[in-house]
Every structure is written in structure tokens, then in C-alpha cells.
Amino acid sequence: MSKLYFRYGAMGCGKTMQLLQVAFNYEERGQKVCVIKPATDTKNGDKLLTRIGPERVTDFCFSRDDDLYALVSKKYKNVDCILVDEAQFLTKEQVDQLLKITIKLKIPVMAYGLRLNFRMEDGGFDGATRLLQVAHDIEEIKTICECGHKATLNCRFLNGKMVVDGPDILIDDGKSKIEYRALCPACFYKNLEEDK
Ligand SMILES: [Zn+2]
Structure with missing residues (x-):
């Protein structure tokens, strides 16, 4: 069974680095991945950058109105894994579309993102909240606060x-x-x- 994975962590925990590592592992075995990110995150154009060096150009950037299930069905049906960076910026509908990709197209989807926005007190990010509700598999990527305790x-x-x-x-x-x-x-x- 293909699953929807949510890997969350605070800023600087190495989410993008892990995503690139997963992409590398697939490709090393001769398998194909599709790497995507929201167009909301425009600071690096269509590239994923990491603080420690490695980077990669995405297969596509999506906007809030895009139907990810339709896009993947059309152009990326043959990939072995879909990797989503900055997944907190997905809409609730897009998270459900990713879930549908795992069920109908049988492609695993790994989404990386923040769990909560900086305001702390409201509903957080729609994408992260929905991923926490529906992902098959949820795991925290840990990082450390300035004081040495776990940063959340x-x-x-x-x-x-x-x-x-x-x-x-x-x-x-x-x-x-x-x-x-x-x-x-x-x-x-x-x-x-x-x-x-
Ligand atoms: Zn602290």
C-alpha cells in the first residue's frame, strides 16, 4: 500500500535535506521521483536550497488553485515517489488530493513542512493541520533550541x-x-x- 507521509519539524531541522536524501536514494536505485513545492515560497524560484549546500530544481511549483491529483495523473503517473517541500502551504483540498494519489495512483507521497506557524495561537497552517489529520504516517524531525532542549x-x-x-x-x-x-x-x- 502506498502511503501519505508527513515529516514535520521546526525551522532548520533539515527537512529539505532529508527530502533531497530520499530523492537521491530513489534515483540511485534507478527509480523516478517528482519533487514539488508551493509557488508561495518564491524566495528561491523553482529551486530547493539547503543551508548546508545541496540543492535541486523542482519538477514543478504549484499554486493554491492547482489540483495536484489532476496534475500528477496527467504528467507524473509513472514516478515512484512524490516529494513535497514546504507542505504547510498546501490547501486542505490539496492534502486530500495527495491522499487520493496514494490510493488511486498507488504512488507514495512524502510531505515535509512545519507543523505550526509563528503565531502559535490560531489554527496554524491549513496544509500542516490537514496532514496531521489524514496522513498515514507522521514523524517529527527533531532539532534543538538555543537552550539545548528540543525545539518545537x-x-x-x-x-x-x-x-x-x-x-x-x-x-x-x-x-x-x-x-x-x-x-x-x-x-x-x-x-x-x-x-x-
Ligand atoms: Zn529553549
Whole structure:
């Protein structure tokens, strides 16, 4: 049975690196993969980049209106695996389309993404929430907070101060310094207190 896998982790845990490793393993055995990512993530064009070097051009970038089941049925029916980067930006419908790909086309789909946005308090990302609900197989990719404990949260820092409101995607206007840090819940609350 082909499965829908969700591999989640905070920023900097090496999600894209793992995705590229899986692609490499398939191709080393002479099998084909299809690597996709949402067009929402435009910072690197159609490329997947990792902090430690390896990169790869995607097979296609999709927008929020694309039917992934239809696209894959048409052009990628013969691949052995579909790999999705930045899967938190999928719509709920697109996650269901990926699930349909595993059932009807019998192609395994591995989706990599964040579990929760930086605001912490609302519903998070539609794609991640739906993946947590329907994926066959869910696993965390772990990373470490500045204090040494396990980081589970993605925090946005504007000019060195943590912020918990604003849009999902912040366009860099060149004036303020935008950073994301993976923190443990204790450090998240510590930053929240300090900023008050
Ligand atoms: Zn911490």
C-alpha cells in the first residue's frame, strides 16, 4: 500500500535535506521521483536550497488553485515517489488530493513542512493541520533550541524582538531584519515576557 507521509519539524531541522536524501536514494536505485513545492515560497524560484549546500530544481511549483491529483495523473503517473517541500502551504483540498494519489495512483507521497506557524495561537497552517489529520504516517524531525532542549516552535524575530502577529509570509522590505528561530516552549514564553 502506498502511503501519505508527513515529516514535520521546526525551522532548520533539515527537512529539505532529508527530502533531497530520499530523492537521491530513489534515483540511485534507478527509480523516478517528482519533487514539488508551493509557488508561495518564491524566495528561491523553482529551486530547493539547503543551508548546508545541496540543492535541486523542482519538477514543478504549484499554486493554491492547482489540483495536484489532476496534475500528477496527467504528467507524473509513472514516478515512484512524490516529494513535497514546504507542505504547510498546501490547501486542505490539496492534502486530500495527495491522499487520493496514494490510493488511486498507488504512488507514495512524502510531505515535509512545519507543523505550526509563528503565531502559535490560531489554527496554524491549513496544509500542516490537514496532514496531521489524514496522513498515514507522521514523524517529527527533531532539532534543538538555543537552550539545548528540543525545539518545537517556529518564532519570528523582527529586529531582534520576537513577534506573534503578522501575515504567514512576510516580505522582506530591506528595512527591518527578519529572522526565524526554532525555540522550545519555555524559551518562547521567556521571549514573550521579555518583550512586554
Ligand atoms: Zn529553549
